[in-house]
Amino acid sequence: MNIAENYQKIRNQIPEHVTIVLAAKTRTPEEVKEAICAGATDIGENYLQEAEQVIPALGKTAEKVRWHMIGDLQKNKINRALKVFDLVQTLSSFERAEALNQRAEKIIPVYVEINTGCEETKKGVDPDFEKVKDLVVKMAGLENISVEGLMTMGPMTGDPEDSRPYFRKAKAIFDKINELDLPGISLRTLSMGMSDSYWTAIEEGSNMIRLGRVVFGDRSY
Ligand SMILES: *Cc1c(COP(=O)(O)O)cnc(C)c1O
Secondary structure, three states, X not given: OOHHHHHHHHHHHOOOOOEEEEEOOOOOHHHHHHHHHOOOOEEEEOOHHHHHHHHHHHHHHHHHOEEEEOOOOOHHHHHHHHHHOOEEEEEOOHHHHHHHHHHXXXXXXXXXXXXXXXXXXXXOEOXXXXXXXXXXXXXXXXXXXXXXXXXXXXXXXXXXXXXXXXXHHHHHHHHHHHHOOOOOOOOOEEEOOOOOOHHHHHHOOOOEEEEOHHHHOOOOO
């Protein structure tokens, strides 16, 4: 199986309303290009430096897809990040959102990252409805930022069933925020599910999955 076949097979198996973001960390421009030529629409990078190498190497092909920041957005690299990314999935503090807002020259879509497992090693807002809602509301007041979704990783054990309660929690927060019908706030995207867990995530309401290994093969660091 090659990258194109892996991508198309999964694309055909999952519901149409679910977007696939290919997590391209450690992959070469050639590998990413193969995926884009197979129909990939969205590519995620964890490190700004990698995006800055891969995107120019792809030339015009890079313009066919949306580029997602799915790693930590460092404050001192925001200007550079704005040049290469179309959207940021990993905002979890108002301070970082303000910094992004200040530097953005056009509206940038963002998602709020929730640390659903409350893990010390992970970034994200605590999985507390009030905390997430308050951040979403505050961020919605920033003119260059458009809060369009929530993102979560959840603890990773390799068994997707272990992830289910965390996905369920993120979905509950997502729904509850939308049900409030707050002015200017409508979350469209719930980004959760990776190679081991995307089916479970879709069952629990994800409409954006982030896939690396199942499409590109195992990573060799
Ligand atoms: C690497 C990564 C993924 C994809 O992981 P796989 O297990 O390779 O599918 C998804 N989301 C984020 C934030 C990642 O860093």
